[in-house]
Amino acid sequence: MVGIVSYGAYVPIYRLSREAIGAMWNKGVGKGERAIANADEDSVTMGVEAVIDCLHGMDRSQVDGLYFATDSPPYIEKQSASIVRAAADLREDILTFDVAHSLRGAGSAMRAAADAVGAGSAKKVLVAASERRIPAPNSEFEVQFGDGAAAFLLGDTDVAAVLEGSYHLTSEFLDVWRKPQDTYVQTTEERFIRDEAYMKMIPQAVAGLLKKLNLTPKDITKAAFYATDARLHGAIAGAMKLDPKTQVQNPLLDNVGNTGTALAPMILVAALEDAKPGDRILFATYGDGADAFLFKVTEQINNIKDRRGIKRHVASKMMLPNYGKYVEIRELMEWESPRRGARRSSLPVLWRERKMIFGLYGQKCRKCGNIQYPRQRICIFCQAKDDFDPIRLSDKTGKVFTFSMDQRAQEIVLPKVFTVVDLDGGGRFYSVMTDRDTTKISVGMPVEMTFRIQMGPSESLPLEGSGLYNYFWRVRPVRC
Amino acid sequence: MESLKDKVAIVGMGCTPFGEFWDKDIIDLIVEAADEAFADANVTAKDVQAAWVGYTVQDNAMTGIILSSALQLQFIPVTRVENACGTGAETIRGAALGLASKTYDLVLALGFEKMKDAGFGGIGQAWPGKWHPVYGAAPEVGGAVGRYALAATKYFSTYGLSPEDGKRMLAKVSVKSHYNGSRNPKAMLRNRITVEQVMNAPIIAWPLGLFDCCGICDGASAAIMCRTEDAKRYRPKGDYITVKASAIACGPGWGKERVNYGYTVWEETEAAAKQAYAMAGITNPRKELSMAEVHDCFSIAEVIACESMGLCEKGHARDDIESGAWEQTGEMPVNVSGGLKAFGHPAGASGGREVYEFYKQFQGKADDQTRQLKDLKMGLSHNQGGHPGNFVAGITIVGEPPSR
Numbered sequence: 001m002v003g004i005v006s007y008g009a010y011v012p013i014y015r016l017s018r019e020a021i022g023a024m025w026n027k028g029v030g031k032g033e034r035a036i037a038n039a040d041e042d043s044v045t046m047g048v049e050a051v052i053d054c055l056h057g058m059d060r061s062q063v064d065g066l067y068f069a070t071d072s073p074p075y076i077e078k079q080s081a082s083i084v085r086a087a088a089d090l091r092e093d094i095l096t097f098d099v100a101h102s103l104r105g106a107g108s109a110m111r112a113a114a115d116a117v118g119a120g121s122a123k124k125v126l127v128a129a130s131e132r133r134i135p136a137p138n139s140e141f142e143v144q145f146g147d148g149a150a151a152f153l154l155g156d157t158d159v160a161a162v163l164e165g166s167y168h169l170t171s172e173f174l175d176v177w178r179k180p181q182d183t184y185v186q187t188t189e190e191r192f193i194r195d196e197a198y199m200k201m202i203p204q205a206v207a208g209l210l211k212k213l214n215l216t217p218k219d220i221t222k223a224a225f226y227a228t229d230a231r232l233h234g235a236i237a238g239a240m241k242l243d244p245k246t247q248v249q250n251p252l253l254d255n256v257g258n259t260g261t262a263l264a265p266m267i268l269v270a271a272l273e274d275a276k277p278g279d280r281i282l283f284a285t286y287g288d289g290a291d292a293f294l295f296k297v298t299e300q301i302n303n304i305k306d307r308r309g310i311k312r313h314v315a316s317k318m319m320l321p322n323y324g325k326y327v328e329i330r331e332l333m334e335w336e337s338p339r340r341g342a343r344r345s346s347l348p349v350l351w352r353e354r355k356m357i358f359g360l361y362g363q364k365c366r367k368c369g370n371i372q373y374p375r376q377r378i379c380i381f382c383q384a385k386d387d388f389d390p391i392r393l394s395d396k397t398g399k400v401f402t403f404s405m406d407q408r409a410q411e412i413v414l415p416k417v418f419t420v421v422d423l424d425g426g427g428r429f430y431s432v433m434t435d436r437d438t439t440k441i442s443v444g445m446p447v448e449m450t451f452r453i454q455m456g457p458s459e460s461l462p463l464e465g466s467g468l469y470n471y472f473w474r475v476r477p478v479r480c
Numbered sequence: 481m482e483s484l485k486d487k488v489a490i491v492g493m494g495c496t497p498f499g500e501f502w503d504k505d506i507i508d509l510i511v512e513a514a515d516e517a518f519a520d521a522n523v524t525a526k527d528v529q530a531a532w533v534g535y536t537v538q539d540n541a542m543t544g545i546i547l548s549s550a551l552q553l554q555f556i557p558v559t560r561v562e563n564a565c566g567t568g569a570e571t572i573r574g575a576a577l578g579l580a581s582k583t584y585d586l587v588l589a590l591g592f593e594k595m596k597d598a599g600f601g602g603i604g605q606a607w608p609g610k611w612h613p614v615y616g617a618a619p620e621v622g623g624a625v626g627r628y629a630l631a632a633t634k635y636f637s638t639y640g641l642s643p644e645d646g647k648r649m650l651a652k653v654s655v656k657s658h659y660n661g662s663r664n665p666k667a668m669l670r671n672r673i674t675v676e677q678v679m680n681a682p683i684i685a686w687p688l689g690l691f692d693c694c695g696i697c698d699g700a701s702a703a704i705m706c707r708t709e710d711a712k713r714y715r716p717k718g719d720y721i722t723v724k725a726s727a728i729a730c731g732p733g734w735g736k737e738r739v740n741y742g743y744t745v746w747e748e749t750e751a752a753a754k755q756a757y758a759m760a761g762i763t764n765p766r767k768e769l770s771m772a773e774v775h776d777c778f779s780i781a782e783v784i785a786c787e788s789m790g791l792c793e794k795g796h797a798r799d800d801i802e803s804g805a806w807e808q809t810g811e812m813p814v815n816v817s818g819g820l821k822a823f824g825h826p827a828g829a830s831g832g833r834e835v836y837e838f839y840k841q842f843q844g845k846a847d848d849q850t851r852q853l854k855d856l857k858m859g860l861s862h863n864q865g866g867h868p869g870n871f872v873a874g875i876t877i878v879g880e881p882p883s884r
Contacts, residue, residue, distance in 0.1 A: 339600035373737060380734045402637070402743055404629030405686035408602070415686065418626045422739055430736045443637040 002117045003159035003295060005124065006304055008054030009269040010046050010149040011256055011313035012037045013435045013479065014329070016320045018143055024323035029143045032254035036320060037132045037147040039329040039412040040434055040452040040474065043070040044080050047130035048087040048451040050149035052395075053308050054126065060088065063153070064122035065095040067113055069105030069129040069261050073098060074469045076180055083471060084128065086358035087451045089392055095122070103176070103226070103287030105129065106150075106265045107168075110283075110293060113154045114163050124155040131260035134330060136184035144228055146257020148313075150265035160304055161272060161281060161295035167209035170289040173197050198232055198286070203239040205290035206282060213294060215280075217241040220294075222275070224249045224267035225284035228258050255314055261287075270310040275301055308480055316480035318437060329413060338410060345455075345468050355390070360449065360473050362427055363388035371427030391427075393449070394473060398423040400445045405438060419475055421447055435476040447475040483759045486722045486882045488579045489711035492521025492704035495836040497666040498823045501698045506541055506594045510550040513700035513829075514590060521704040521714045525551050528704075529584040531558045534571035534591040535828035536865075547590060564865020565775065566728060567591055568701070568831015569874025573726040575705050585706060592700035593826030602696060625693055625778060627867035629685040630736075632780040634743035636687070639795050643687050649798045650779035651678035654691045656807055657776060657815050661822020663848040668697050668824040692779040697824030701832030708881060717881060721842055724858055725759035725877040727752040735869020744795075746788040748871035749775075749864050753789040756875040760858065765790050766812050769877075770856040771841065773834035775863045776819040785862060786814060789875075808851065816841070816851060827865070831874060834861035838878050856880070 015033040022029040037046060047068055055063070066088075068081035081096035095116075099105035106129035113125035130149035135141035154163075175193040176185050187193070202225050210216060223242055227233035233251045237244050249271040252263070259266055264285045271281050279297040284290060320326050327333055353375065355361045362373035368382035371391055378385050398421040409416035417433035433441065434452055454472035494516025496509055518524055533547035544558030563570040568591040575589035595603075603624055636646035655675055661667035673691060681690035704714070711720045729752035735741040753765070762768045772791055776782035783797040791812050792800050800806055806814035817823065817837040820830060838859030846852040858879035864871045 370739070372734070376734070380732065380738055381740075402630045402634035404626050404633060404688075405683070406623055406626035406629070407683055407685065409623055409626060415683075416626065418623075418630060418685075420630060420736055420743070426739065428737050428739045428741075443633065 001159050001162050002114050002154065002156050003162040004152050004272070005155040005158050005160060006054050006058060006153040007269045007272050007309065008050050008052070008056065008151045008307055009266055009309045009313060010049035010053060011035045011310065012041055012046065012147050013316060013318050014038055014320050015317045016323070016326050020320065020323050020326070021143055025138045033319070034257035035146040035148055035259075036326060036329065038435055039331070040454070041132065041147070042074050042453060042469070043072045043130040043132050043149070044074055044083050044469070045451050045453060045471065046132065046147065046149035047080070047084045047128045047151070050130065050151035051084060051088045051126060051128050054151035054153055055088070056306055061091055062124050063090045063094060063126050065113065065116060065125035066090060067097060067099060067109035067125065067127050069099040069109045069127070070131055071100060071103060071105065071261050072132045073100055083358070086354060087394070087471065089359045089394065090126075103261050104285045104289060104291060105261045105287075107285030107291030107293070110152070110154070111166055111168065111291065114166075117154055117156050124153055127152045127154060129262040129265040131262040133185060133260055134183060137332060139184070140190070141185055141187075144253070144258045146252075146259050148256055148259040148266050149262050150269045152265070158300055158303070159298060160300040161275070161297050164280075164294045164296050165209060165213050166291060166293045167205050167212060168289070168291050169201060169205045169208065171201060173201070173288065194232060198227060198236060199239055201290040202226065202236055202284045202286055202292070205292040206240050206284055209292040209294060215294070217247075219280055220247055220282045221279035222249045222271045223247055223282040223284070224264055224271045225282065226264040226286040227251060227253070229253055252310070252314075266310055272297075272301065273307070273309050273311055277301060312480045318435070331412065340410065345470055357472060359392060360394035361390045362393045364391045369426075371423065371425070373427060373429055393423060393427060393429065394451070395449070396423045396425060396427070397446060397448045397478060398429065398475070400441070400443055400447060401428065402443060403433065403441055405441075417441060419447070421475055429475070432474045433476060434474045435479070440477070446478045448478050449473050450476050484576055484580055484726055485724050485759055485761065486708055488576045488705055489708045489720050489722045489881065490703045490705050490835070490839060490878065491711050491714035491720045492517045492523065493702065493836050493839045494518075494520060495666060495701040495833050496699050498697050498699035498826060498829070498833070499668045500596045502596070504698065506538070506546065506592060507550040509592050509594060509698060509700035510547060510590060513592065513702040514551055514588065517588070517702040517704050523586065523704060523714065525553055527586055528553065528556065528588045529586055530556055530578055531588040531590065532561055532571045532574040532578070533558055534561045534567035534831070535593055536562055536564060536567055538594060540594070540597065563728065563872045563874060565777070565825070565827050565830065565863045566865045566872045566874030567828040568833070569726065569861065569863055569876050570728060571828070572703060572723070572831065572835065572876050573728060573874070575703070576723050576726050579705060579707050582707070585710060587705050588702060589705060589832065590700065590702040591828040591830070591832045593828040594698050595696050595826055596698050623685070624867060625685040625688055628778040628780055629688045631743045631784060631868045632687050635780060635784065638742070638744050641798070647679060647687055647689070648675065649801055650692055650783065651675045652801045653776070653779040653782050654678050654821055657819045657821035660808060660816055660851065661818020663851045664818045664822065665847045667818045667822040668695055669822045688778055688780065694777050694820040695824035697826055699824070699826040699829040699833065701829045701836055703832055703835065711881065719843055720881060721839055721878045722881045723876065724879045725756035725875065727755035727759065727875045728872065729755065730872045731870060733870045738869070741869050743868055744784060746784050746864060746868070746871060746873065748873035749785055749862065749875075750788040752873040752875045756860070756877050760877045762858070762877070765860070766792070769812070769858050769860050771813045771816055771838065771853060772860040773817060773837050773862065774814050774819065776815055776821050777825055779821070782814065782819065785864070789860070789862065808853070813853060816853060831861060831863050831876065834863070835876055835878055842880070
């Protein structure tokens with residue numbers, strides 16, 4: 001019995017109200033809000049969040065593979081999954097790959113993972129989907145898009161949602177696209193896409209799946225499927241003969257937005273959060289065709305606990321005060337050139353210290369027991385030499401020991417909050433605080449770790465680091 | 481281990497005005513400081529047997545050649561030293577050791593920094609071309625203030641000061657330094673300021689605002705040194721000073737990563753002071769020192785430095801600031817020159833500039849007589865480079881020559 005063993009999700013803390021978008025462009029654009037990744041977040045960092053949420057309280061060394069789906073990878077040439085793997089501290093001897101180029105990527109990854117487990121080439125495989133697409137200013141997409149991620153652990157033991165079957169449909173339908181040189185998603189007439197693609201493909205795949213399993217729409221407890229807006233989502237449900245009041249999982253379009261590849265997986269996480277043993281959950285992705293999956297929930301669902309998932313992440317938010325702040329964190333403008341030269345990244349350092357940088361491993365002295373970061377040869381407390389045990393610090397919480405707020409640092413979002421943190425259980429970590437309300441920072445405040453872009457290859461504000469995404473761990477007030 | 485106390489003397493000094501000199505090059509700064517020192521000691525460049533030159537990061541200078549080429553020294557040893565903001569103290573220390581070993585008889589110690597050719601405000605890059613994730617997290621670029629501000633936040637919370645009270649305490653430090661600097665013709669900032677101005681100034685790195693920060697500028701300082709027994713060849717007794725102590729303390733670093741680092745004591749400065757007091761035979765610095773020129777790159781730096789060097793009891797800086805103990809007429813005059821606050825901080829030049837303040841005060845030659853102190857016995861010059869938890873501290877104590 002192959003299926004979902006665990007799930008997790010991530011929604012960035014910032015929201016932009018559609019009212020603020022309408023106010024910017026002087027037009028009515030509807031209600032609700034979009035989840036907006038902070039300036040130091042991208043599909044990789046959000047993917048790490050979802051994966052870590054999914055593996056909460058679990059042994060990370062049991063993961064045999066990571067399939068990462070996104071249409072907004074940081075690099076066109078360079079794997080994203082390998083970065084997620086390193087930050088999530090999964091084993092190195094596992095299969096990782098990216099599934100890109102289609103909004104349907106999460107479905108493809110889900111099928112491939114289930115097949116790997118079914119075939120016995122892996123015991124447990126992670127499927128993660130993450131999206132941070134940049135919509136063109138003053139476009140329909142700008143009103144719709146949101147950022148977020150979801151992750152599932154697939155396996156054949158302790159299964160919480162058994163995969164009963166899937167159906168796959170591939171179609172050469174050109175609705176949205178982005179060439180390598182395009183910043184924004186391109187599209188064509190929405191009525192054409194609605195009639196010929198959205199209204200047909202998911203219903204067709206779902207009908208095919210139900211027929212294959214000898215089931216009817218009435219057998220579906222909750223349906224988690226893709227659509228670009230709430231009205232269309234309702235219409236697709238109707239086409240599938242589902243009762244919109246009872247059988248359709250809220251698609252997050254009003255309060256999170258269309259998170260592309262990650263949308264249907266995030267809706268599935270939301271459905272699993274409320275699922276009861278015996279429920280049948282439909283999961284359908286869309287893009288260049290459609291994939292439909294049916295899961296049957298087991299008793300094991302009650303053992304998945306303490307996930308931030310969708311519910312808690314959605315409830316934990318900070319509103320961007322206006323469109324201008326959105327422009328700033330998404331870097332939609334060209335800024336004044338920095339006066340200082342940028343420093344380069346040392347790739348040998350990044351490689352040599354990968355365990356320390358990505359996995360956030362510190363060390364604990366075997367003589368005096370003190371935890372220290374970064375890596376040392378001589379203990380900074382008792383001067384014992386080369387006598388340490390490695391210790392992962394990325395899952396530690398801590399308290400702010402002291403902080404400062406630099407208004408003039410080379411950083412997109414100012415002030416840059418430098419933070420010294422005493423970790424619960426020992427050790428001190430010096431970092432930058434992100435996702436913070438600067439009026440609410442205090443000595444003693446509880447914080448946690450979050451994997452972020454420390455310096456990125458900003459187009460308009462050349463931050464440091466050789467035009468690379470330099471990822472590292474920051475701290476944030478304990479989120480939720 | 482022998483003490484350096486009174487073994488070497490300073491018989492001539494020079495110091496350029498400190499400021500933003502768009503029309504001066506490094507060689508101009510070097511020549512100006514050296515000329516004043518040579519004339520003061522009544523020697524020429526030809527008399528100098530060896531030299532030490534201190535500067536930190538300069539795109540337009542390297543090695544000791546910058547000094548020998550600027551002054552056209554002819555094939556003598558020139559040692560370039562660098563210990564961040566402790567460079568000035570290190571320059572004098574190198575020269576003193578060269579004399580004490582009797583390898584040389586007359587030497588030049590010169591520190592300079594040309595910071596305003598960079599094309600931006602603030603401090604230049606300490607390690608250009610390198611990115612390290614841990615330091616990548618830090619305000620290496622232009623962010624000394626962010627690091628020192630960590631200490632201000634912690635000082636306030638440790639001693640129960642509200643941010644408002646804490647900022648007010650620090651404001652008084654800056655007001656005092658500007659007042660002193662306003663009467664010092666060589667200072668960069670000669671305007672007087674009020675506590676309210678400091679309180680209302682733009683924040684640079686909270687809780688520190690504009691007037692909590694010293695300026696960045698250009699400058700050079702120079703000393704002509706010999707062994708004390710030769711000093712009378714150059715100046716009458718009572719007109720030269722001797723080195724009582726020269727100390728450098730490099731910390732083991734990683735303070736900000738160490739849970740037992742409190743951010744309210746400069747450990748390196750405390751250690752350097754301990755070395756220096758032992759060398760100079762000082763047991764009660766507040767009583768025995770006539771004045772102290774303290775590294776006040778930021779207002780909080782002066783506060784914690786005074787406490788770390790025992791000029792003030794730990795946690796009691798506020799009492800001294802309120803009572804005026806650190807003012808010119810107070811019990812322990814601190815930064816009578818105006819300090820880094822009024823002078824700005826051309827890193828390599830500051831240490832020598834602080835010794836120059838004592839030298840001139842001792843000779844009764846404070847440029848503005850309203851700033852002149854009386855009955856000077858010993859003065860302390862302090863600098864520290866790096867950032868809280870990761871400093872190199874340099875202390876030079878100079879004073880009245882021994883009576884015999």
